[in-house]
Amino acid sequence: MTARIFFDAFAALAIVFAGIMVVTRHPVRSVLSLVVSFVGLAASYVTLGAPFIGVLQVIVYAGAILVLFLFVLMLLNLDRPPAERGGRPVQAFLGGLGAIVFAAMLLGALRGSGTALPAAAPVPPDPLSLGEPASLARVLFGEYLLHFEAISVLLLAALVGAFVLARRESRV
């Protein structure tokens, strides 16, 4: 029962700060509240028995990716006042309507058979040991070794791509 209280608290933290991220017009505030939201998500991963993924979430997502966002925001020097309200009321109305309809669809799916699990789900004796780095690595470097190597190639390609895209093109 305590696990549920902790999970709900951390998930609520993540949801509240995600809301702040969407509502604010200031990009830096947006990034910082998303950092808090992702730390809350990482904590809820830990309560769900995935401590390794939780640590990865803090280091890679909240640490590296969002700091990269902050770097780019500082680089672009967008310190002008945020864009004025209005301008495209029809667009804003349709966007809000679309988001609400989507949320209603998700809720409808959840109220249906969304949470029903396959009957013969093989639950291991100790589900908490699933998230241990050792048992995760055994699967990752065994069954999914090829995918892991493909990811390293993808990261290399992204590195080259980011370098080419962000380069000054005066001498090309």
Add this chain to the structure above:
Amino acid sequence: MIHGIPLSDVLLASAALFSIGIAGALLRRNAIQIFLSIELMMNAANLALIGYGAALGTPEGQIIVFFVIAIAAAEASVGLAIFVALFRHTETIDVNKITLLKW
């Protein structure tokens, strides 16, 4: 149930985060904020994957989340490089003012 946490709680939180992400992607006009909303939607999907993986007792949920985080890192670096290049050309990242591909 995942040692006391009902799966419906996990899925509800995931649905809420994903809907907030959809709203942000549709309503914001700053390209960086749209990109952040997309990251949020990815994390909502990750939460659902971890919840199902824990409920089913398989490591595959966490493995997929591991791959998603790696792909998100690659995607963020390329996407931000595109924004930097775009800002050099147009001096703005307001998606309503970027009309390069509009006839």
